[in-house]
Every structure is written in C-alpha cells, then in structure tokens.
Amino acid sequence: MEPKYKRILLKLSGEALAGDQKSGLNYDAITAICASIKKVVDAGVQVAIVVGGGNFWRGRSSGAMDRTRADHIGMLATAMNALAVADVLESLGCEVRVQTAIAMQQVAEPYIRNRAVRHLEKGRVVIFGCGTGNPFFSTDTAASLRAVEIGADIYFKATLVDGVYDKDPHKFDDARKYDTLTFTKVMSDGLAVMDSTAAAMCHDNNMKMLVFDLTRPDNIFDAVMGENIGTVVSED
Secondary structure (H helix, E strand, O other), rough: OOOOOOOEEEEEEEHHHHHOOOOOHHHHHHHHHHHHHHHHHHHHOOOEEEOOOOOOOOOOOOOOOOOHHHHHHHHHHHHHHHHHHHHHHHHHHEEEEEEEOOOOOOEEEEEHHHHHHHHOOOOOOOOEEOOOOOOOOOOHHHOOOOHHHHHOEEEEEEEEOOOOOOOOOOOOOOEEEEEEOOOHHHHEEEEEEOOOOHHHHHHOOOOOEEEEEEOOOOOHHHHHOOOOOOEEEOOO
C-alpha cells in the first residue's frame, strides 16, 4: 500500500511529549510517537515537525509577565522539545536536523527554507523549533507557516482528542464531531482547534489540515496511509 502523501508537516504539542506526567519530558511517550514517525519515514514519506512548548512553559496564560518576554521563554521551551525528539528519532535510526527560528548555532541550524527542503529530499526528518521566531504568534501559526513554506501536502495536527468538535467533548456529552470542515467555519464559529491567525494562513494558502488523536501514536502512520481518522479541514 502506497502512502497518500509525499511530504507532511506534523505538529506535536508539548503536552503530548509529557505523556501522563503532564509536564516535562516522558521518554516512553516520546519513543512511541517517534516509532510511528520512523514507520512513516521508512515508507518513503518526507517528514517535517513543529513542536510546541506547553510541557515546560505556559507564560501566556499567567498574565504576570510581559507578553513578549513570556513568548521568548516559550520559544526556548520548544527548542528543548525539538532536541529531545531529535535525540529519540536518532536512537531509532532516523537522520534528523533541527532548525530554529532563533539563532542558537551551537545546538541547531538556523531556519533556512531551501536547506530544510533539501534535507527533506534527502530523507532527513526536519524539526522546527522556536515557532516563527516572533512573539504573539502561536506554534499552530508556525506549523501553518512552515507547512506552506516547504510545500507540504498536508498539515497534520496531532492532539489529545480524535478530531474537531462543535464544543469541548470532555465537558459536553452532546458534543458533535466533524468529519470534514472548512477553515472559514473554524474562524466564523470560533472553534477551538487553532487560533485565527493559523486558520487564516491555511485558508489563504489552500493548505489542508488533518486533526487527529495522538494518544494512539500509530495514528500518524495510519493517517499518512490514508486511513479515515480524525477531521479533515480544508476549503475544498
């Protein structure tokens, strides 16, 4: 069976890397995720990853710190996560490059779009850290931007729920799951799948997104192979 996609952008939340610990790094959880990513790479798919930082830092919600400085700390948290994911992928036999939007040349390459694409073409997993490098932009927006920049076939948003719902399924028993959805509806209805800037980026650049559950890590591989999981968001 052939993969459905040639090049994907996978967004991993920091919370997913923490596993049951809820904070920090859980190497059992990271290894399970990376094992699924390796299966995708072994199938011949080019994989780029954007990581969040919520397992280390959620300064935005505290209101106690200058927003710009809080976001800079969050970017550093994503760099730590990028290095952790790279380490586990390399231990599984993947060739990996970490690129960061903030220069830290001793530990990672600077983000250069053409270099990232070249790494992908050579079969290397590319992990993008530090978001967009700017405050006031989420890692969802960074993932949308990088997906468009590298010409990904689809943006995979791996979450802790099995798709997009009209309301929080953890709080409301009557929450309804969408199988398909448009970015226009995401924005107009204020659905809590991503922030409006990220949704607009995908909408304006015709980037398809699949939202699926990462509590079963093999969903990454199944999604690449075209299995019917999660919620597809597009303007088609």
